[in-house]
Amino acid sequence: MAIKIDGNFVCIGGFCFCETPTGIQFDGEAQSTLFCDLRIFQGTVSGYSSGGNPGAINTIDKFPFTSDTSATDVGELTSGGELSSSQSSDAFGYGSAVGGIVDTINKFPFSSDSSASDVGELSQARSSAAGQSSNDNGYTAGGEGSPSFDSTIDKFPFSTDTPATDIGELTVGRQGIRAGQSSSVSGYSSGGFGDPFIVLDTIDKFPFFADASATDVGNLTISRRAGAGQSSEVSGYTSGGGSPGNQDRIDKFPFAADGNASDVANLTQAKRGNAGQSSTTFGYNAGGEIPAALDTIEKFSFAADINATDVGELTQARWNTAGQQV
Numbered sequence: 420m421a422i423k424i425d426g427n428f429v430c431i432g433g434f435c436f437c438e439t440p441t442g443i444q445f446d447g448e449a450q451s452t453l454f455c456d457l458r459i460f461q462g463t464v465s466g467y468s469s470g471g472n473p474g475a476i477n478t479i480d481k482f483p484f485t486s487d488t489s490a491t492d493v494g495e496l497t498s499g500g501e502l503s504s505s506q507s508s509d510a511f512g513y514g515s516a517v518g519g520i521v522d523t524i525n526k527f528p529f530s531s532d533s534s535a536s537d538v539g540e541l542s543q544a545r546s547s548a549a550g551q552s553s554n555d556n557g558y559t560a561g562g563e564g565s566p567s568f569d570s571t572i573d574k575f576p577f578s579t580d581t582p583a584t585d586i587g588e589l590t591v592g593r594q595g596i597r598a599g600q601s602s603s604v605s606g607y608s609s610g611g612f613g614d615p616f617i618v619l620d621t622i623d624k625f626p627f628f629a630d631a632s633a634t635d636v637g638n639l640t641i642s643r644r645a646g647a648g649q650s651s652e653v654s655g656y657t658s659g660g661g662s663p664g665n666q667d668r669i670d671k672f673p674f675a676a677d678g679n680a681s682d683v684a685n686l687t688q689a690k691r692g693n694a695g696q697s698s699t700t701f702g703y704n705a706g707g708e709i710p711a712a713l714d715t716i717e718k719f720s721f722a723a724d725i726n727a728t729d730v731g732e733l734t735q736a737r738w739n740t741a742g743q744q745v
Contacts, residue, residue, distance in 0.1 A: 460697060460744075461650065461652065461698060462507070462698050462744030464483070464484060464529075465481050465483055465484060465744065466481070466703050467479060467482075467493075467696070468490065468694045468696075468737070469740060470499065470500060470501065470514060470737075471738055471739050471740035471741075472501055472737060475500040476735065477499035478735065479493055479495060479527055479534070479535065487718075487730035488731050490731065491734065494527055496527075497517060497534075497537050498518040499518060500518030501518065503515055503517075503547055503559070504516065504548040504549055504599060506552045508557070511527065511577070512527050512743035513526050513743070515541055515583075519546055520546045520563060520564065521544050522545075523540065524582075526538045539580055539581055542573050543571065543585075544564065546594070547594040547645070548560055549562075549596035549648065551606030552601050554603075555578065556574050557583075558574050558599075559572075559583065560633070561589050561596050562594050568614045570589040570592040570593070571587075571589075572586055574586045586631075588633065589623050589632070590623050590632075590633055590635045591621065593608075593612055593613050593614075594611060595645050596609070596611035596644070597611075597645050597647065597648070597692075599648045600657075605626055606627060607622060607624050607655050608633070609622045609623075609657045610642065610643045610644055611644050618644050618661075619642055620638040620641065620642040621635055621639075622636055636678070637677055639670050639679075639680045640680055640682045642662050643660030644661050645661055645692050646658055646659045647742065650697045651702070651721035653674055654673055655672050655674060656670065656702050658719075659690045659707060665689035665691050669685060669702075670682055683724035687726075687728065687729050688709060689709065690708060690713060692706070692707050692740070693707030693738070693740075694706055696742040701718040702721060703716060703742070704717050704718075705733055705742060712736035712737055713736055714734075716730055716732060717729050
């Protein structure tokens, strides 16, 4: 069983102790009252949608979590088009592989409405991957490489602008994943295209506190590609996607135990290529295609398994956009 010390965390296997000014938090089966926040992936202020198609869109849109309001244009990526995967630290939004099968990592600040800068490269060029975020690192998993479907899990640090490193593999090479989820200790990739263009229902999981390959821990309720991923404190969600027909299904799977997803609600429209964002209380879906491009922003509750509602619009209709949150 691996033991790792990371900042104020001491991790034994999949469980972590966190030292705080008021006591010790144990993130395990006997979890105490939370003294520190392990939910870096969820936001409390704003959601973002970055890039997309048609027409090689480079716009970064922002919308508030505190009210149901349409998005505003707050900046631009370094280039336009599909944003392969997205990550969020507590201070910056990230997007990797901007505009096709490329290796670019973009970063933009949450503290001001500003455009992105190029801060590093993936270990290899790819598109249509899944993104995950731990407290300290961003991850890009799978994707369409050249010439084959890719299984690589890349990691890059939030603390410095440096290239990503290859730290493991998914259980199978795949592209069109896009649906990445993050718990406090693990990253997940759900669905996608496997070679030769077989739509998958696989849910893969890999650890944040060790550089290791993923394991197959469950299945979605239906095979799909190009869905969106959301994460609550306790569950991962996969929304929409193509199978190959578009879906409006919202699947939920638990972080506490390895198991299959269940169908818990529906989006307002069947779609694929939508972006996922997560507040502490709601999952959001922005954009997508049906096949016409959509500008819809909708949200669904983490507390209750109920259908999504339309809460606003992006500044322009788009698909294969990516989501971030703060």
